[in-house]
Amino acid sequence: MPDTVTTVPAGWALAAAAILGLLATFAAVLDGVFTARAAGAGPSGLTRPFGELARLMRQRRRTTVAADTLLWRIGSSGLLFMALMIVTVVPLGEWTLFDLDVGVIWFNAMDVLAWAFVWLTGWGANSVHSLVGGYRFLAHGLAYELPLMFALVAPAVAASSLNVGTVASAQADLWFVVWMPVAFLVYCTGVVAIAVWGPFTPALGSDIAGGVTAELSGADRLVFQGGRYALLAAGAAFAVPMFLGGGAGPVLPGWAWVLVKTVALLAVFVWLRRRLPAFRPDLFMEVGWLVLLPAVLVQDLLVAVVAAWRA
Amino acid sequence: MITHISFWALAVVAVLAGAAVFYVNSMARASYALAVSFIAVGVQVLLLQQNYVGVVTILMMVMEMAVMAVYMVMFMGMNPALMPMSMVHGKRHALAAAVGSFVLLAAGAVLIPWPARRDAPPADLTKALGEELMGPKMLVMAVVGAVMAATIVAGVVLAAHRTRYDRFGDDLRHRPAKDPQPGGVGR
Numbered sequence: 001m002p003d004t005v006t007t008v009p010a011g012w013a014l015a016a017a018a019i020l021g022l023l024a025t026f027a028a029v030l031d032g033v034f035t036a037r038a039a040g041a042g043p044s045g046l047t048r049p050f051g052e053l054a055r056l057m058r059q060r061r062r063t064t065v066a067a068d069t070l071l072w073r074i075g076s077s078g079l080l081f082m083a084l085m086i087v088t089v090v091p092l093g094e095w096t097l098f099d100l101d102v103g104v105i106w107f108n109a110m111d112v113l114a115w116a117f118v119w120l121t122g123w124g125a126n127s128v129h130s131l132v133g134g135y136r137f138l139a140h141g142l143a144y145e146l147p148l149m150f151a152l153v154a155p156a157v158a159a160s161s162l163n164v165g166t167v168a169s170a171q172a173d174l175w176f177v178v179w180m181p182v183a184f185l186v187y188c189t190g191v192v193a194i195a196v197w198g199p200f201t202p203a204l205g206s207d208i209a210g211g212v213t214a215e216l217s218g219a220d221r222l223v224f225q226g227g228r229y230a231l232l233a234a235g236a237a238f239a240v241p242m243f244l245g246g247g248a249g250p251v252l253p254g255w256a257w258v259l260v261k262t263v264a265l266l267a268v269f270v271w272l273r274r275r276l277p278a279f280r281p282d283l284f285m286e287v288g289w290l291v292l293l294p295a296v297l298v299q300d301l302l303v304a305v306v307a308a309w310r311a
Numbered sequence: 312m313i314t315h316i317s318f319w320a321l322a323v324v325a326v327l328a329g330a331a332v333f334y335v336n337s338m339a340r341a342s343y344a345l346a347v348s349f350i351a352v353g354v355q356v357l358l359l360q361q362n363y364v365g366v367v368t369i370l371m372m373v374m375e376m377a378v379m380a381v382y383m384v385m386f387m388g389m390n391p392a393l394m395p396m397s398m399v400h401g402k403r404h405a406l407a408a409a410v411g412s413f414v415l416l417a418a419g420a421v422l423i424p425w426p427a428r429r430d431a432p433p434a435d436l437t438k439a440l441g442e443e444l445m446g447p448k449m450l451v452m453a454v455v456g457a458v459m460a461a462t463i464v465a466g467v468v469l470a471a472h473r474t475r476y477d478r479f480g481d482d483l484r485h486r487p488a489k490d491p492q493p494g495g496v497g498r
Contacts, residue, residue, distance in 0.1 A: 071339060102362045109370035115377035116346065123339050123380075138381050145374070162363070286494030 005165035023233035072124020078117030079227025093254025103164035125215035133211020139281035143288025148190030154183035168246025191235030325351035
């Protein structure tokens with residue numbers, strides 16, 4: 001596996017966006033299949049996301065009284081923007097779009113944008129249920145964000161670098177997921193949370209008429225929901241260089257391994273949605289601060305001791 | 312060239328977004344106008360090749376504005392935060408103070424005899440800046456950080472009207488605690 005990554009010309013950003021789009025579509029199709037199977041409807045789930053796409057493209061946009069349209073649109077399109085920004089620093093084998101020396105912090109800055117965008121989507125509609133959903137997300141955010149930040153610290157400390165490519169090549173001997181599993185699990189929790197997915201769906205809960213998405217319709221809803229799948233995909237892709245050894249693997253070239261690992265982790269994220277109960281925002285706060293945060297801090301300490309001992 | 316144009320364009324965005332904070336009529340727009348202003352500054356810092364400082368500025372400011380959104384609805388009396396409202400008060404004095412401090416700072420920035428560069432820039436600008444700012448004072452800063460955290464915790468403990476006796480009973484043996492808001496790990 002190459003130790004260095006090559007920065008490709010900016011035009012390849014379109015290819016990166018296309019790959020992200022394919023991964024997001026895969027996630028949506030997989031979720032459609034799981035939904036159909038849970039409902040006992042057979043294989044019809046395969047076309048479910050495409051039917052939904054056609055429906056939303058044709059749907060007339062719903063308007064609400066005194067909506068803050070500017071912030072609403074920014075919020076609903078923001079998740080897709082975040083996902084696109086995240087994949088710029090993920091090396092695909094030996095190629096990367098943006099070989100930033102602080103790529104890990106870049107991911108962190110982008111994931112924090114979820115706080116702004118999800119809340120703004122809830123705020124913009126000027127609807128009670130949307131706003132309640134927005135605050136549910138922020139309550140989750142107060143619990144997951146710090147553990148997620150400290151989870152990102154562990155691979156960076158072990159590799160002595162904030163550059164994503166360097167972190168990936170530091171795992172030539174042993175993948176980080178093997179000796180920092182707690183950080184990996186907390187990272188995955190954070191990714192699922194920024195995509196408002198699985199256990200973190202109370203912000204979109206049916207008990208508050210869809211929460212943040214209550215008043216979203218047509219293209220806005222499509223971009224918001226597509227953004228959630230894209231964020232799941234981008235989070236899975238970023239986990240590959242951080243915890244899963246980057247492009248390391250037998251036979252296949254590096255870029256193929258990155259895609260294989262991304263698809264595998266993405267499939268697990270999608271599957272988890274039906275396996276985990278919703279985390280109530282008020283109760284999860286204590287879980288975040290009393291379980292996740294201390295656990296990941298102990299993980300960081302162990303990693304730092306090992307890194308210092310090695311050096 | 313492109314870097315120069317982007318830098319000045321971002322400067323204009325930062326100033327206009329900063330001015331918008333006082334012009335708009337909703338707390339949400341004011342908060343996020345401020346966030347946009349800070350993001351523009353963060354990207355400017357990125358253009359100065361202080362990558363870490365630039366990205367961290369974006370990270371902190373977006374999170375700060377999100378937390379502000381939590382507090383503005385939680386703590387503002389009668390919830391004017393949800394209604395259109397003016398973002399300024401005490402206009403005349405504020406305007407005078409703002410213009411005065413801007414003139415003072417801008418004059419300082421323009422008139423100060425800036426030193427000329429002596430050598431080539433160091434390889435790691437962020438590290439050099441950090442050492443220049445913090446170098447011999449790192450121990451002090453580390454201690455101050457711990458003291459500040461302890462002060463915040465102590466302040467919250469003193470300000471909270473419920474004490475451990477309310478939570479655990481007079482003999483401190485009541486389990487689980489009597490909390491108005493139950494927690495997820497069942498303490």
